[in-house]
Amino acid sequence: MLTIIDDPAHITLQCHGVWTLPNLAAVAQNLELFKPLKPLRWDISQITELDSAGIALLQLYYRNFENQGVVSELVGTNGTHTKLYSLLYKHPHQDAPPVKIHSWLHNLGREGYENIQGVGKFLAFLGEAFVLLLYTLRYPGKIRYHSIMVHIYTTGITALPIIGISAFLIGVVIAFQSLVQLQKFGADIFIVDTIGISLTRELAPLITAIVVAGRSGSAFTAQIGAMKMTQEIDAMRTMGFDPFIFLVWPRVFALILVMPLLIFFADLIGIFGGMVVAKAQANLSFNEFLYRLKGALAIKHYVIGIVKGPFFAFLIAMASTYRGFQISLNTESIGHYTTVSVVNSIFLVIACDALFSVLLTELKL
Amino acid sequence: MSSQPIIQVQDVVTAFGDTIVHDHINCTIHEHEIYALLGGSGSGKSTLLREMILLQRPQSGTITVLGQNIATLSPEEAQNLRQKWGVLFQSGALFSSLTVGQNIELLYREYTDLPANLINELVKLKIDIVGLPAHARYLYPSQLSGGMVKRAALARALALDPKLLFLDEPTSGLDPFSARQFDTLIYQLRDLLGLTVVMVTHDLDTIHHIVDRFALLGEAKVVAEGSLEEVLAINHPLIEYFFQTTVQTSHQKEIHGIQS
Structure with missing residues (x-):
């Protein structure tokens, strides 16, 4: 492959054999470590087979050694070598400077700026959506009832099993943790109050919203993104079908209608989970539990929990459809924006819940 | 022939x-x-x-x-x-998370033990023979025009000679x-x-x-x-x-x- 012959006057690099990509690793590693101090002679007459990798190797190290100030000459070239060389290196060697990497300060500034701009864009999106909502309200025939039904089915009915299981487990967990504390005071019966109020007012709405954001929110983003990639949205626009009327509002309405029902379902299953634990751990029969619940659970807690539903639904649906429209033509952006959409939805839900807490406490509810 | x-x-x-x-x-x-x-x-x-x-x-x-x-x-x-063999797909099928240079480099990194310098040289060479400008290696597929995507995909298909x-x-x-x-x-x-x-x-x-x-x-x-x-x-x-x-x-x- 490569023999280094050290003569008094110069060093000869005797290249021989097959110089193709699979066979070059050893030669290249040799030359990488080689530090010539005398003039070099590359003898390539013994090379039996040469491909573009072989040419690149010769060219690279020939150039490198010359740049180090070593006088080099190439001997033993034949017609095939020169032809291959002149075709491969048509243009003079040039290095493109790598893309500049910005400092963290620059990136921080840009991220911040883009986030602030993002809020503006989201508001613009909401604005456009509401303008088109008012427009559709003037022409109720344009409302996509069928589409709303389809989304009610996919976001509501098919979500029941996962929401049921999550709510049941939350009920079980809360009951277990509370009982341990309550039993210290012999106040076992207060498990009913704890479960009833905490689930209906806070936990059931929150758990439902989180499951819906992960399940339906991400689906909304991916669906709209895929439609954007295949230019279906452009096609709709050119035919005069507005994507807000056809895609956004049906999803938002469906979710607004479905969310309170899902929360109600989660309330029932969650309380049932608590009842099971209360019976097992505190010997509280189902009848006693329900009798106590009637007195302990004021209707307002339940209503507050249900009322949160449409707000959460609106935020989830809007944030996820908005992210769907941001997906661009490369495949990576689908994954990126779907993640962003779920993160945004859950954050908005929690922020909205906090706002509710403050507001309702101030109102003494 | x-x-x-x-x-x-x-x-x-x-x-x-x-x-x-x-x-x-x-x-x-x-x-x-x-x-x-x-x-x-x-x-x-x-x-x-x-x-x-x-x-x-x-x-x-x-x-x-x-x-x-x-x-x-x-x-x-x-x-x-x-x-x-090398395959050029109709839509290019460049990996969208990698730059053009990385798309080509990947094959050398996986299948050869060549030093980084030589890989770098080969990537430049392949980009040049398909007629792309030298700075194209730092671009992502989404930043290329249709013709450039085909050329970049051809460069990748030719990577292993x-x-x-x-x-x-x-x-x-x-x-x-x-x-x-x-x-x-x-x-x-x-x-x-x-x-x-x-x-x-x-x-x-x-x-x-x-x-x-x-x-x-x-x-x-x-x-x-x-x-x-x-x-x-x-x-x-x-x-x-x-x-x-x-x-x-x-x-x-x-x-x-x-x-x-």
């Missing part, structure tokens, strides 16, 4: 459900030639290409690529064979001028690197300019195989349809009729 077969398709049958796509078809691709698979939509030319590159299996028949029957390869043999190059509709989606440039590029690379090129194409200009031999697929059969002169000498409605030897004149009559 030597006549040693590089790819031999014998008695291949392919069916999707009840639809027969290939009904006992045969064709032979020789070393150093530019060979095209031609046919209308749904004639199974892309399917045949996918069968040659181990993405799909025919129901029966044998396909021999570089002297190996691809139906009976062990996983290692298949892996070795895959390193001997394959002897065999498969192209799936290389000129589709390019403007006529870029398409001819791309043809010339493939023609030069064939001579330069001693490649054998197999392509699926609809582009009659490509057939006229650079293709040595081709197979015309239709009605689940190979209707004709050979050079352009050989195929045009055969009398078959599909050949007439494709090359518009008679249809064109009737079209012209229609148009003249409308005009007058």
